[in-house]
Amino acid sequence: MTETSNAVPYKIKHRWSDRVVYQATKATTAADALLEAVAAKADLHDAYLPDVVLPFGASLDGASLDGARLDGASLDGARLDGARLDGASLVGARLVGASLVGASLVGASLVGASLVGASLVGASLDGASLDGASLDGASLDGASLDGARLDGARLDGARLDGARLVGASLVGASLDGASLVGARLDGARLGGGFIAATSDIAFAGPVGNGRRTVYAFHAKTEKGTVIVYSCGCFIGIERDYLARIESRYGKGGENGVDPTASRWLAECKAALAACRAMAKTWPKVKSAKKGGAK
DSSP states (O other), rough: OOOOOOOOOOOOTTTTSSSSEESSOOSSSSHHHHHHHHTTBBBBBBBBBBBBBBBOOOTTTTOOOTTOOOOBBTTTOOBBBBBTTTOOOOOOBTTTTOOTTTBBBBBOOOTTTTTTTOOOTOOOOOTOOTTTOOOOOOOOOOOTTTTBBOOOOBOOTBTTTTOBBBTOBBBTOOOOEEEEEEOTTTEEEETTTTEEEEOOOOOOETTTTTEEEEEEEEEEEEEEEEEEEEETTTTEEEHHHHHHHHHHTTTTSSSSSTTTTTHHHHHHHHHHHHHHHTTTTTTTOOOOOOOOOO
């Protein structure tokens, strides 16, 4: 006697109602139904697929997932090149090593998502929320993140060459070892009340026992435009940066007996000098204040 399966083809529902977005023909699980729908070029707008787990390296190239809910999804190594995920929710999702080249994630929420080593080259993430996301080692060359939120995000070792971050928020973001050659940062929130006045940026490192990168930016303040330095969780003007490293590494470090403290202090000062030298080559920024100096 031949055994028959009682499994019913899976229905992908709408995220806000019980309306069926896609009725699978053979797939009986959410993961298989998603793969079947993408292969069929189905429109999965507002699809409800939280916690879906796809096999490593699954192909979702060109998928239409605008507004879809994929919170907690496991998409490690997935290929989503050219996919549309505008307004989608991927809170806490895993996309480690995933490829999203040229994908559109405008206004998407990736809060707390893991995109370590992911490729987002040329992707559109304008207005996206990436607070607390992990993007260590990710490739974002040429990506657009205008107005995006990356507060507390980790971008250590990431590549953002030629990326746009105009008006983005980078408060508390970690950028150790990241490359931002040619990146646009005008109006970006840097933390400490500082807002990038231009796209000028200099960086040097690694420094200190945390192997951090020191960055220099042109920033706006209520009193005008200044050069600010950022390293780890610190951001401030040169005087405050020097006070910070002296308190941490001067006279044997914080515990007074660290034999490597003098080395770390020298590294931090050398990085500061390198950034300062680069900043001297930047074009002068005209003050927005009227009436001139008094």
